Amino acid sequence: MPVELAVTLIRAVNTHTLTREEIDALLQTEGEQAKALYRAADQVRAEHLGEEVHLRAIIEFSNYCVRNCLYCGLRRDNRLLTRYRMAPEEILAAARQARDEGYWSIVLQSGEDPAYTVDDLAGLIQRIKEKLDVAVTLSLGDRSRDDYRRLRDAGANRYLLKHETADPALFARLRPGTTLERRLQELRWLEELGYQVGAGNMIGLPGQTVETLVSDILLLKDLCVEMAGIGPFIPHPDTPLATSPAGSLEMTLKVLAITRLLLPHTHLPATTAVATLDPAGRRRALQAGANVVMPDLTPAPYRQHYDIYPGRGRPAGEGAASFAWWEREMAAIGRKVAIGYGHILRDDGFHGVVDGHRRPC
Ligand code: SF4
DSSP states (O other): OOHHHHHHHHHHHHHOOOOHHHHHHHHTOOHHHHHHHHHHHHHHHHHHHTTEEEEOEEEEEEOOOSOOOTTOTTOTTOTTSOOOBOOHHHHHHHHHHHHHHTOSEEEEEESSOTTSOHHHHHHHHHHHHHHSOOEEEEEOOOOOHHHHHHHHHTTOOEEEOOOBOSOHHHHHHHSTTOOHHHHHHHHHHHHHTTOEEEEEEEESOTTOOHHHHHHHHHHHHHHTOSEEEEEEOOOOTTSTTTTSOOOOHHHHHHHHHHHHHHOTTSBOBOOHHHHHHOTTHHHHHHTTTOOEEOOBOOOHHHHTTOOSSTTOOOOTTOTTTOHHHHHHHHHTTTOEEOOSOOOOOOTTSOOOSSOSSOOOO
């Protein structure tokens, strides 16, 4: 390995800083050099977050969406998709099943579906928080600041709102009718309102360059997010990007690893998209900086229809998304499943139980 690269990695492990040029160079590494990057990220993960892997049970309760993002199978104009909405009682039952299974953290995810009013959602969150001892993450897309406030007041702990790409022109092209500027504004609102905030981006989007990925990583650092979902673009056959090539696993792992070097305390999932691209993808991500897995606990009649990209599904043998299955899977790579809400943990002992304006960096 070139001395310069080794020095860069040692400094990044210790100071969590990298210049734009250094990130660019790391993104171009291959073979043994890329492996050295993954090892450095794994070292930072182990030093700051330990061997625990946090499980977040995800419940995808509606695949209706008013948006028309070019890359997404849930887009409004995809008439081939069987649409569904789960009733609040069904969502509560799914959350209860996740808790009974052993999960301490649930994610409620949907397309942008105004059929659920803020009152519906706030009422649901309140009931979940009253009846079940779980942390609640929301992933519902764009809402007004007042809606975010109402949902936070109802008890939601975290909000995932991926920035998707740091290139404003690409963002506007891929997500018609929306802007990166507005999304960043919403991320700031979420932080002000005391959510633990998640952003994240896709790797391999048509029109994306290495320079864009550098900006994505630096934006995550700048936002100082508590969570970042980094996954490959996977083309969906019923979208305008059907014939575009998928993002690569290696580039996804490099972006993930560099993000870990810069954000030692941020929760980084080994995404389902990584596992979809390659059966070994999830394990490799967990060995390149990731510390979170999000098993899909959407009830069986609906699960197959949350078709944002093809090939999603539970890994073979996962059974009923059982906690025990994940404990065995993590033990096989020398890791263990975390017990608890999985709030952000910093070296100074802050454990995020009282979440508020505490940032991971
Ligand atoms: S990416 Fe999100 S907002 Fe866009 S179409 Fe898909 S579900 Fe809707």
